[in-house]
Amino acid sequence: MQERNYDVVVIGAGAAGMASALKVAEQGLKTAIVDREPFLGGILPQCIHNGFGVHLFKEELTGPEFAERFIQEIIKSDIDIYLNTTATSMAVHQPIKQINLCSSQHGVFRINARAIVLAMGCRERNRGNLSIPGTRPAGIFTAGLAQRLINIDGYIPGKRVVIVGSGDIGLIMARRLTWTGAEVLAVVEILPYPSGITRNIVQCLNDFNIPLYLSHIITKIEGKDRVEAVEITPLENGAPNYAKTFKVACDTLLFSVGLVPENELTQSAGIKINPETGGPQVDTRLMTSAEGVFACGNVLHVHDLVDWVSDEAQRCGKELINFLQGKTEKIEQGKIVVGSNLKYVLPNKYRLGEANRFSMRSLIVRDKATLVVRQGEKTIRQFTLRHVKPAEMFHIELKPEDFKEVVINGELLPIEFSLS
Amino acid sequence: MNSKVYDVAIIGAGCCGASIARKLSAYEISVILLEKCVDVGFGVTKANSGIIHAGFHHPLTSLKARLEIRGNLMFDQLHYELGFPFKRVGIIVVAFSVEEMKTVEHLYAQGVANGVPRMEICGRERILSLEPQLNSDVVGGLYAPTGGIIEPYRYVFALVESAQKNGVDVRTHFTVEQGIKDGDYWIVKSREGEEIRAKYVVNSAGLFADEVSKSFNAEIYKIIPRKGEEFLLQRNARGLPNHVIFPVPGAHTKGILVIPTVEGTLMVGPTAIETDDKYDIETTSQNLETVFMQATYMVPAISRREIITSFAGLRPTLKGNDFYIEPSKIQPHFIHVAGIQSPGLTASPAIGEYVKDILKQEGLQLVEKKNYDPFLPHPIKVRELSLEQIEQVVEKDPKYGHIVCRCENISEAEIIEAISKGHTTLDGIKFYTRAGMGRCQGAFCTYKILKIVSRETGIPIEKITKRGDNSWIIFKRLQALAENTPET
Ligand SMILES: Cc1cc2nc3c(=O)[nH]c(=O)nc-3n(C[C@H](O)[C@H](O)[C@H](O)COP(=O)(O)OP(=O)(O)OC[C@H]3O[C@@H](n4cnc5c(N)ncnc54)[C@H](O)[C@@H]3O)c2cc1C
Ligand SMILES: Cc1cc2nc3c(=O)[nH]c(=O)nc-3n(C[C@H](O)[C@H](O)[C@H](O)COP(=O)(O)OP(=O)(O)OC[C@H]3O[C@@H](n4cnc5c(N)ncnc54)[C@H](O)[C@@H]3O)c2cc1C
Numbered sequence: 001m002q003e004r005n006y007d008v009v010v011i012g013a014g015a016a017g018m019a020s021a022l023k024v025a026e027q028g029l030k031t032a033i034v035d036r037e038p039f040l041g042g043i044l045p046q047c048i049h050n051g052f053g054v055h056l057f058k059e060e061l062t063g064p065e066f067a068e069r070f071i072q073e074i075i076k077s078d079i080d081i082y083l084n085t086t087a088t089s090m091a092v093h094q095p096i097k098q099i100n101l102c103s104s105q106h107g108v109f110r111i112n113a114r115a116i117v118l119a120m121g122c123r124e125r126n127r128g129n130l131s132i133p134g135t136r137p138a139g140i141f142t143a144g145l146a147q148r149l150i151n152i153d154g155y156i157p158g159k160r161v162v163i164v165g166s167g168d169i170g171l172i173m174a175r176r177l178t179w180t181g182a183e184v185l186a187v188v189e190i191l192p193y194p195s196g197i198t199r200n201i202v203q204c205l206n207d208f209n210i211p212l213y214l215s216h217i218i219t220k221i222e223g224k225d226r227v228e229a230v231e232i233t234p235l236e237n238g239a240p241n242y243a244k245t246f247k248v249a250c251d252t253l254l255f256s257v258g259l260v261p262e263n264e265l266t267q268s269a270g271i272k273i274n275p276e277t278g279g280p281q282v283d284t285r286l287m288t289s290a291e292g293v294f295a296c297g298n299v300l301h302v303h304d305l306v307d308w309v310s311d312e313a314q315r316c317g318k319e320l321i322n323f324l325q326g327k328t329e330k331i332e333q334g335k336i337v338v339g340s341n342l343k344y345v346l347p348n349k350y351r352l353g354e355a356n357r358f359s360m361r362s363l364i365v366r367d368k369a370t371l372v373v374r375q376g377e378k379t380i381r382q383f384t385l386r387h388v389k390p391a392e393m394f395h396i397e398l399k400p401e402d403f404k405e406v407v408i409n410g411e412l413l414p415i416e417f418s419l420s
Numbered sequence: 421m422n423s424k425v426y427d428v429a430i431i432g433a434g435c436c437g438a439s440i441a442r443k444l445s446a447y448e449i450s451v452i453l454l455e456k457c458v459d460v461g462f463g464v465t466k467a468n469s470g471i472i473h474a475g476f477h478h479p480l481t482s483l484k485a486r487l488e489i490r491g492n493l494m495f496d497q498l499h500y501e502l503g504f505p506f507k508r509v510g511i512i513v514v515a516f517s518v519e520e521m522k523t524v525e526h527l528y529a530q531g532v533a534n535g536v537p538r539m540e541i542c543g544r545e546r547i548l549s550l551e552p553q554l555n556s557d558v559v560g561g562l563y564a565p566t567g568g569i570i571e572p573y574r575y576v577f578a579l580v581e582s583a584q585k586n587g588v589d590v591r592t593h594f595t596v597e598q599g600i601k602d603g604d605y606w607i608v609k610s611r612e613g614e615e616i617r618a619k620y621v622v623n624s625a626g627l628f629a630d631e632v633s634k635s636f637n638a639e640i641y642k643i644i645p646r647k648g649e650e651f652l653l654q655r656n657a658r659g660l661p662n663h664v665i666f667p668v669p670g671a672h673t674k675g676i677l678v679i680p681t682v683e684g685t686l687m688v689g690p691t692a693i694e695t696d697d698k699y700d701i702e703t704t705s706q707n708l709e710t711v712f713m714q715a716t717y718m719v720p721a722i723s724r725r726e727i728i729t730s731f732a733g734l735r736p737t738l739k740g741n742d743f744y745i746e747p748s749k750i751q752p753h754f755i756h757v758a759g760i761q762s763p764g765l766t767a768s769p770a771i772g773e774y775v776k777d778i779l780k781q782e783g784l785q786l787v788e789k790k791n792y793d794p795f796l797p798h799p800i801k802v803r804e805l806s807l808e809q810i811e812q813v814v815e816k817d818p819k820y821g822h823i824v825c826r827c828e829n830i831s832e833a834e835i836i837e838a839i840s841k842g843h844t845t846l847d848g849i850k851f852y853t854r855a856g857m858g859r860c861q862g863a864f865c866t867y868k869i870l871k872i873v874s875r876e877t878g879i880p881i882e883k884i885t886k887r888g889d890n891s892w893i894i895f896k897r898l899q900a901l902a903e904n905t906p907e908t
Contacts, residue, residue, distance in 0.1 A: 036826065105818070157893070
């Protein structure tokens, strides 16, 4: 089998993969980026709406525009690009890692590398994951697939559409479908509040008079060959009230019910997964349980904004460089404890002597929430957050002087985050 | 009308019709297999548990038990010749009380009388060593190592392909509506407006065998559908057992089973509920509860969070609950293959043989073909190859290196092969290749497959269906694009 040698291989060429590859290549490291698709950019090229880059570039770009800025850099750089190329397996628990790849252009080949960046993105949850009763006709799509069909391939999936889930992709698709001439009849959300951001509720639903049914679920799908109707039922005190079930005739059903990090490759290589995020466990270096294997972007945890993906990916690149230069090989790290009302904190380690940035998700919806950071019994910082909700990730930074070096039984005293 | 003339017409391309067709393809006769759906195997056969039963559940007094035992024994040879996925993983019946152990002993005795080889009665320790995932309250059970699992649609596709290779004509989109006797021949008319002639007609129309019988003025009977819901969990799901796990059976059903499928996913089900609607394949939330309650009682580690899809199938049952495989007493040269409920899949190879013998008794001349070839080349599946092997196939055809379905690792070359075998719907390709059957259920590969089908067949994307009839996928092209750019 053909073998090629690199310092770093980046798997996935979306926002995360591109930003991290650029960062490491900047330092003169011999870098390869691989993607199974025939283009660079990952999910971005199909997101033709605007709203990307507000934090990073201070302007509102569309997905393709945002991607283009990185793509141009990649093309100008010394990074070797392998498109139409799938990473199928890897051996990572050794200093020189082996990644096996498969493509129609290069055949089967192996890359040997000193470090790996996992940037494989995520996939969408689907009908099966929700176990919705009824028939199994044509006309059931995930929102991302519908987006791809319309925006890249130019195909409209249906005429009369019901959307399940009020996540941002579903909201964006409600507007996009309306623009193609389709009729969006309902957006159905199980939670009592929308999952997507307020701006999208206003601009994608309200402006087009599309009804949003909160605390409602789809209780049945009907149709022999193609979707013919769905039954929608309100939830009252947590249980469906079937007396109030109503039927909506439609030919298409779109699911926008969440994303799952794409980690089969990671898992089969024996890297540990964090059950809360669905991504690999990482320390403060964004390094996984396998030394020299890093992760960033949606493969690590699902992001709402691409800006945070790029940001995390650049940090990941920096950490990788430091690691290869032997600077962080033996740094001391303390544990993070996830306290009340938080789903996860990432990374779940902290380190002394420098600023630490954490991403986290709330389990509650609240205005003016307080985030308390404790080290042992002592409260070391407190943050007031304007608004928290599960759908919006937030970030905080702790300064070097926030931590005390307290060692108990040979370990740094854990830091606990809790939200109230 | 100048219609084509055959010795035998078989109505229905499920596992029974396909087995009969393949069996008859070994003889010097002309045979046609008629199917109303867009593809073969899309009836009852595509939605079942895929188990090759060992043969201890029914007494030999029933025809279904005799054909079940015989059918089970035939699968090794068929697998060798045709290469569809099949494994003898063994069946375990688990008992949770002394009462239930009595039933186990009865099943054992019945199995021994039926001639099921190598069965064992197991105590608690033995059963837990065979299947460590079982609820530790288990008291014992039955082990039948000859039970197995297959992929039912792959099995039917292979049977039909083999039959075609040996000269059988296959017609899909041919919904038999009427049979008229004209001298020595049946004129078989379709709803689509075509007709063929045949000396003998075999009615293996599954759920619709009663309607077909009536339209040939043969016996009147009623097929009662008995619905079964199944839930499919992801590959390497928690609780994935080594064997097929059965509870101690109830009066009419074998109960809720835990099945390690031949492709490494986990299936639980089926329920058994009579319905009067032959199109009722809805799944329900109540049944989800029932199925998981019973399944997790046997194997506690199973989690419904790992469900990737669910489906329902209808068993075509007759009063008396046995198979009805006989020549008509009213209409000469019309053979019933009806009431083929479970274990119809297991029995199907034996049904092929049995129907051949009936045809012979009814006067059909059977001379063996000299050039009969029972073998099919085994299709290349990238997911089953080593890196070195993949390297070799990619060298010959680079399309083996292009992975289209990321969840199941299916290459473009495999999709093209399915299309070249006539499977041009999304479901046909899915059943042939497994593309779209994994965790993401087609979210990533659907558009790629649509494009490949369109490119290979010339069918516009808007005309491709999920499974024929009105199951369209794309409504239309965006206007601006349709006017300015050619299709990609
Ligand atoms: C449908 C959708 C709409 C969105 N809308 C917005 C928005 O409006 N505003 C906003 O700011 N953010 C939005 N986001 C979020 C943001 O765009 C994403 O979070 C970000 O682009 C993710 O980047 P990524 O690199 O982590 O993943 P991706 O872009 O998904 O890239 C992952 C890449 O890895 C490749 N890959 C995976 N496995 C392998 C393998 N084994 N071998 C080779 N290649 C592999 C994939 O082909 C893919 O190209 C949206 C996200 C989605 C999914
Ligand atoms: C939930 C469930 C689980 C099961 N599990 C098992 C198991 O584990 N093991 C086992 O051995 N058995 C099992 N069975 C039973 C098994 O699936 C059936 O016995 C078997 O598939 C029946 O095959 P068939 O060929 O008779 O019917 P079908 O597969 O239905 O074939 C009949 C064909 O005839 C066609 N047709 C109908 N009318 C016409 C017409 N007018 N013109 C032309 N074509 C027509 C139909 O489209 C269909 O393709 C199960 C059944 C169910 C429902």
